[in-house]
Amino acid sequence: MNRIEVAEVLGPLRRGAATILGPGLAAYPIAAQGDEPWIVYNMDMSYVTATAVGIALGWPALKVLAVEGDGSLLMGQVALTTVARYQPPNLIILVFDNGAYLTTGSGRATTATTIGTDIEQLGRAAGIKRTATVSEIGETRAVLARAFAEPGPWLIVAKVDKSDRERSVDFEPVPTDCFESGQRFRQAALSLGAPASDPSRSQGAVPKS
Numbered sequence: 001m002n003r004i005e006v007a008e009v010l011g012p013l014r015r016g017a018a019t020i021l022g023p024g025l026a027a028y029p030i031a032a033q034g035d036e037p038w039i040v041y042n043m044d045m046s047y048v049t050a051t052a053v054g055i056a057l058g059w060p061a062l063k064v065l066a067v068e069g070d071g072s073l074l075m076g077q078v079a080l081t082t083v084a085r086y087q088p089p090n091l092i093i094l095v096f097d098n099g100a101y102l103t104t105g106s107g108r109a110t111t112a113t114t115i116g117t118d119i120e121q122l123g124r125a126a127g128i129k130r131t132a133t134v135s136e137i138g139e140t141r142a143v144l145a146r147a148f149a150e151p152g153p154w155l156i157v158a159k160v161d162k163s164d165r166e167r168s169v170d171f172e173p174v175p176t177d178c179f180e181s182g183q184r185f186r187q188a189a190l191s192l193g194a195p196a197s198d199p200s201r202s203q204g205a206v207p208k209s
Helices: 003-014 027-032 048-058 070-075 079-086 119-126 137-149 165-170 178-190
Strands: 018-021 064-069 091-097 130-134 154-159
Touching (some): 003 137, 048 079, 070 119, 119 130, 137 154
């Protein structure tokens, strides 16, 4: 399977969830399904999950989805320990693992997942309990449906191939850049009210469930 196929499955499940998209082809089919203020496009590598966990903690009633690649997650894997520390039940992390730096390069440079690094196990070692690695579209659909229906945090690693790159010309560019989509996201989020305030979070303690 490839990222486009997974993005097409993801579309009807999102139902307006706050979505932080890293650099990569997944942004194009998601935008084609319907642009909305709750999407931030092309967040820089290593910041996708870190941004999403902050949003999930600030607005606990909002379902939050981080979508990034293996290279981006490996660059910012420290965010997994933050997810495990605070255990936001409204957070889903979806990682597309094609074993290559495909979006930002030629694809010839491989990521560490090609030599045995296991992103799901990194998450479990950090303390995230709800994890899965999927490689077929049927199981991907089933796991994503569970993640949107059940409390998290979830870490889902989708093993994908590189066949989607040649289809990138089929999609229009994303409708807005990272900065502009971030600004409109902020306005949409603030319309829900100020971020949740919990003094224990600033002290590094785990919030009570």
